[in-house]
Amino acid sequence: MSERNPDSRRSTEGWSPPQWTRSQADGIERTPETVAPVIEPPPEDPAADLHIWDTWLLRDRHGEIAEIDGWRVLFSLTAPEELLPGKRHDVAEIRFFYSRNGTEWHGGDRVFEADALGQRQWAGSALYDDGELYLYYTAAGDESADDLNYTQRIAVGHGGRFEADEDGVWSEGPWRHETILEPDGEWYENEDQSRGMIYTFRDPWFFEDPETGETNLLFEANTPVPVDSDRCDGDEAQTEFNGSVGVAASPSGDPLDWELEPPLLDGVCVNQELERPHVVPRDGRYYLFFSSHMHTFSPGLHGFDGLYGFVADSLRGEYEPLNGSGLVVTNPASVPFQAYSWMAFPYRDEILVQSFYNYREFAGDSLDGIADLSEAEQRRRFGGTLSPTLRLDVDGDRTRIHGTLAHWHIPTSEEELPDTDEYRPPDEVGSDDGYVDRVDARMDRHRTVGYLRSNY
Template structure:
């Protein structure tokens, strides 16, 4: 697994440059003592690997900007894609504090020629707007949820799509989590579109760190949500990462059909196809231990397969995993 002795490591995402793998991750110093305080001290770290098991930490990718800026509180989860001209784009969540102490989330990006040195674009490119998406002014939720951009090329070659953790302005408060959607022709300018799912009494307050992939020929959406942030009908499921079968990478996504891919001990599941053999793998971070306390650290790869219409994970046989402490 990948972890750091002096920091908590949690949300993460990957990039494959054709030769090696790049892990981008959120981390914050354990000197904070309280793991809940990590969110407002998050930076985006970077590590590299050739086998997806042994990782070497390299120079950080991004840190928060000086105020005033849309990301002056923290830089949060995102995704990386490569433009046809060779430029790498890292889309990320920027958080800033609202006057009442809550936070507002917007989406920005940075570019790089080599995945190592990143230059932020000025300002955000997307934020929550009506009539489709809930604003902080509604008072219904603890933040203005508009984060975790997952960007991928259109399957038909028509530009790029972004899936977003967002909330609808109507519906049951703890079931308003929706898959936000935006489109771009060039990765730089984005058009906000209506969500690809609907709020539901059987849904979730937030669909965190969304990802859509075609795994062995079948489209699937994964996201994460804990029981205390979901509708009552979901709280007994103890799911951490959830999966939803889909018709395509653009849904529509029937969130009522979501089922647990992991329990709450593992959070923020990510799917990645191993280049060497085509095997699809699931990664997650260690969320809570048996004592109920936050753990942190990214797991080793766990193979996944379809059993009927459900995606399931296989627990890795490797038992001698040892954290690699940065370098």
């Protein structure tokens, strides 16, 4: 366990976080550098009996992919394959898979057999530290309530361990579960304060700063904005879109000891959800990434389901949007919901981006339209597995998709990837006709507090 220098912590008195501004987000557009290829179903699916979505890798304190006796491990939110895909969030469980070569994956067992917090568990991160395993997750729903609800708090499972032999990896308990963070109502909105379409306090992601040694936990949150606030030029509807990237710090470096600090990035007036935030250090700079949806952009802005990114010279620096607007990866206009929940990680001189295969052969204006299909069609169109891994070129504040790997391909450090400049984006990189008008109409329908159907 490392201990950070107490003098390295930036004073937060009188400090406000960098903002993702409306003028920056107004520049969002599909370009050849940001549009991923159309995804085809994989020839084989190592988890065909499960729906799989948000996924993360087991890493060490330095952000490197960890191994347990030569096995690398990834974690996914899962639900039974026979469940209607749109209902999967209500029963989500964390399962794990393991591989020696980064292409052939096995497993699919639950990490926790019992006693995890919440009515179900949503996304997080996993730390393997000197043989100790810490699985950070979102405890979604109050387990003491009779009805399904959307209370969220950040939790950790620890005390259990992974064992391995030549045949595979398995989880052994007992696991101890505890809540480590809840919103304070000052920097981070609590559920009672929420006026937006979706309430968020979730997606913990462990990060130890390579420059300062500071131990951090990033998460998705919302910034409290009073109804009479002068933010967003007094536009009350825009203030309901108040996503932020939150952060907590561990003064001692203890993975169980956390103190809330002000957000790293503020998306008030721009977007409601800055999901699964994470940082990739590269060339002395800090690349902050998160995912967001088309429908969570503020009135008057028109974004896409995509991976968005910012860069700064320090973790608590002045973040500037990548590619001018923040958009790094999005889906083709013909299949705007084919992938989601992107996770970037370093690989040699490039950055790789993993996501899950969402809905194919669907070009509606909103995922609400999925619910209008027959149950058989909903199941057929849902990928429910890992997408092809994208290869990302990064040069300062510019990025470019320059190639792809197969579904479920997470290369090992010894693997040589081919030199390629042959990637060509889909032909339809621009917005389709009538898109802006349809999005505006859809947003008008969605201005209610709650968990939307569009979280399919």
